[in-house]
Amino acid sequence: MSKAASSKLEMPATLAGIQALERWVASLAAKWQLPASLAHRLDLCLTESVSNVIAYGYPKSAAGTVTIHGWQESDRLIVRIDDDGAAFDPTRYVPPELPQSLDEASIGGRGIRLVRHYADEIHYRRLATLNQLTLVFRCAGASKNNCKIALQN
Amino acid sequence: MELATRDMEAGILGITLSGRMDIVGTQQIDLKLTSLTTTKKAQILVDLSQVSFLASIGIRTLVNVAKAQKLRGGTLVLYKPTDQVEDVLNATGIQAIIPVAHDMAQARRALGVS
Numbered sequence: 001m002s003k004a005a006s007s008k009l010e011m012p013a014t015l016a017g018i019q020a021l022e023r024w025v026a027s028l029a030a031k032w033q034l035p036a037s038l039a040h041r042l043d044l045c046l047t048e049s050v051s052n053v054i055a056y057g058y059p060k061s062a063a064g065t066v067t068i069h070g071w072q073e074s075d076r077l078i079v080r081i082d083d084d085g086a087a088f089d090p091t092r093y094v095p096p097e098l099p100q101s102l103d104e105a106s107i108g109g110r111g112i113r114l115v116r117h118y119a120d121e122i123h124y125r126r127l128a129t130l131n132q133l134t135l136v137f138r139c140a141g142a143s144k145n146n147c148k149i150a151l152q153n
Numbered sequence: 154m155e156l157a158t159r160d161m162e163a164g165i166l167g168i169t170l171s172g173r174m175d176i177v178g179t180q181q182i183d184l185k186l187t188s189l190t191t192t193k194k195a196q197i198l199v200d201l202s203q204v205s206f207l208a209s210i211g212i213r214t215l216v217n218v219a220k221a222q223k224l225r226g227g228t229l230v231l232y233k234p235t236d237q238v239e240d241v242l243n244a245t246g247i248q249a250i251i252p253v254a255h256d257m258a259q260a261r262r263a264l265g266v267s
Contacts (some may be wrong), residue, residue: 007182013176015176015177019177022173022175036237037237040206040237044241045207047175047176047206047208048209051176051209054176055176058164098245098246098249099246099249100249100250102220102223102250102251103220103223105250105252107216108209108213109206110213110245111210113209113245114208114209114244117244118244140262
């Protein structure tokens with residue numbers, strides 16, 4: 001893993017952290033010249049995963065920290081989200097079924113559905129007090145070396 | 154995020170949302186959108202063409218206001234989402250429960266106005 005192809009963000013588990021995350025993803029997309037569709041998938045999956053941590057991971061009095069590592073490995077882009085909030089394994093979560101009518105529509109449960117839809121692989125492990133969620137994105141059409149937009153098609 | 158309203162043809166209430174509809178952006182417009190769309194019966198067009206990003210928290214707000222407006226006897230249509238936003242709507246099954254229109258003819262049909 002070369003330095004040029006990896007990046008790290010440490011952010012508070014707060015709404016201000018979400019804005020830092022948005023800037024980090026945008027800078028990563030620019031630096032790595034990611035295709036717009038891949039940048040959107042990455043943005044959405046990270047936003048949903050970290051929003052869940054902020055909403056459910058910490059009791060109101062506690063201030064948590066979320067650390068995100070991103071790197072490229074051949075034709076895959078990988079991000080790992082570490083947080084020390086309450087244990088939660090999103091791979092075991094069963095989202096509600098898609099509603100057939102507005103009356104049936106549930107309030108929540110869409111975030112994890114979106115992560116499963118847009119990430120190619122999701123891995124979770126609990127390490128002592130740490131949640132570690134790894135998301136893998138394959139760069140369809142990219143060269144063997146990286147996920148650059150210039151190498152699409 | 155920002156929210157602007159405009160009176161449209163046939164009494165349709167147009168609401169244009171713009172910006173990033175994540176947890177931060179949705180909080181900025183949620184109260185105003187809810188009060189505009191749920192206090193009386195209306196035919197409402199929510200213009201999403203300037204929404205650059207839609208997260209599940211934003212979908213939750215759209216579902217809530219569409220549900221509340223249905224209880225009032227009115228209708229709400231989502232108008233001209235970008236390709237990325239429409240993909241998110243499809244992935245969460247929203248297009249099956251809230252009409253999505255790409256032009257005014259479709260919007261009028263969905264809202265039941267001629």
